[in-house]
Amino acid sequence: MPRDGTATRERILQTAERLMTEQGYQATSLDEVIAESASSKGAFFHHFSSKHDLALKLTERYAARDLEHLDAGLAAVAEIDDPAARLVAFLRFYEDGADELMSEQSGCLYASVLAERQFTGSDINRLVTKATVAWRDAIVDLLRPALAGRAAVAGIDLDALADHLYTTFEGGFILCRTLEDASAMRAQLRVYRQLVEALLSAG
CATH class of the missing domain: 1.10.357.10 (Tetracycline Repressor, domain 2)
Incomplete structure (x- = not known):
């Protein structure tokens, strides 16, 4: 049975919102979002096609x-x-x-x-x-x-x-x-x- 990725998506969103709010869009890298959300590039790009x-x-x-x-x-x-x-x-x-x-x-x-x-x-x-x-x-x-x-x-x-x-x-x-x-x-x-x-x- 495939795992529900909702929790991972929400964790990425919460992390990205905090980082972008605190330090701005440009200063927030995808690598930082992925690392701080304890995710992976594969998981990130499963939910989001790009930083935009x-x-x-x-x-x-x-x-x-x-x-x-x-x-x-x-x-x-x-x-x-x-x-x-x-x-x-x-x-x-x-x-x-x-x-x-x-x-x-x-x-x-x-x-x-x-x-x-x-x-x-x-x-x-x-x-x-x-x-x-x-x-x-x-x-x-x-x-x-x-x-x-x-x-x-x-x-x-x-x-x-x-x-x-x-x-x-x-x-x-x-x-x-x-x-x-x-x-x-x-x-x-x-x-x-x-x-x-x-x-x-x-x-």
Whole structure:
């Protein structure tokens, strides 16, 4: 009976994600991934056709988890009727979970792969774009009713305000590394939430 290679594939993916997130795509060699995952070249090429294919499969996997993270936040606030309260609770969900997030990962795979010019306009870029736009659309759907009728915020670009949460996450990862302080992510998400609350109270 042939052995199920699922565990080996997952071990390679976990190892490659950690290495690429910590040191970048170019700096991570296939030999390093194979050695640290206790695998073999034969096993690697059974599951992945190339380093690019590995990066693609990693990004697919990471984007799926990213969208699960979004769905978890939306589900957590789905029963809140007031639009403003629902928006703030959504932001608090990620603020409250920031320490756990940083204990699980030291950076974002998106930044690692998109730092490579070869992936600009590629299938990998499109996967990240799809996930990013899903976040934007979901947050705009929360922002629009919460800010409706407030003259002081007329003209605010809701897409840009929604994207600012994405940039807060990405910048938070960099700041945590810079300061060697994992709590910086929570602090940055708190500031974003406070900025949104200031808009909500602007009237």
